[in-house]
Amino acid sequence: xxxxxGDGKCREMExxxxxxxxxxxxVTPKPExxxxxxxxxxxxxxxxxxxxxxxxxxxxxxxxxxxxxxxxSEHNEPWFMRLNPAGEVPVLxxxxxxxxESTQIIDYLENTFEDVxxxxxxxxxxLS
Numbered sequence: 361x362x363x364x365x366g367d368g369k370c371r372e373m374e375x376x377x378x379x380x381x382x383x384x385x386x387v388t389p390k391p392e393x394x395x396x397x398x399x400x401x402x403x404x405x406x407x408x409x410x411x412x413x414x415x416x417x418x419x420x421x422x423x424x425x426x427x428x429x430x431x432x433s434e435h436n437e438p439w440f441m442r443l444n445p446a447g448e449v450p451v452l453x454x455x456x457x458x459x460x461e462s463t464q465i466i467d468y469l470e471n472t473f474e475d476v477x478x479x480x481x482x483x484x485x486x487l488s
């Protein structure tokens with residue numbers, strides 16, 4: 361959703377159900393860090409890539425995803441080696457941050473998007 365800022369510009373807004381209270385919804389501006397695009401380079405059959413994709417899905421984050429075909433050695437191509445000189449997937453780009461190891465990516469997502477309620481918990485809250 362978008363809300364006005366009074367200067368003709370829109371900013372992203374987030375609707376959240378309160379943890380306690382009368383059950384009404386609250387609208388708050390999204391933090392700047394959550395508006396920066398996430399880009400994930402991965403190979404769909406890589407276990408490490410699957411772990412990262414699961415966390416992204418669980419948090420309900422929007423993310424551009426690009427397959428890096430390991431059997432075709434795309435991970436050894438110069439464009440990918442500039443992202444990760446080790447030539448390994450997954451690689452997450454968020455603004456100026458490039459994170460190249462699945463556990464570090466998951467820690468980064470947890471710390472950066474700690475205020476984002478996991479999707480499963482959102483569904484449970486709505487249904488309860």
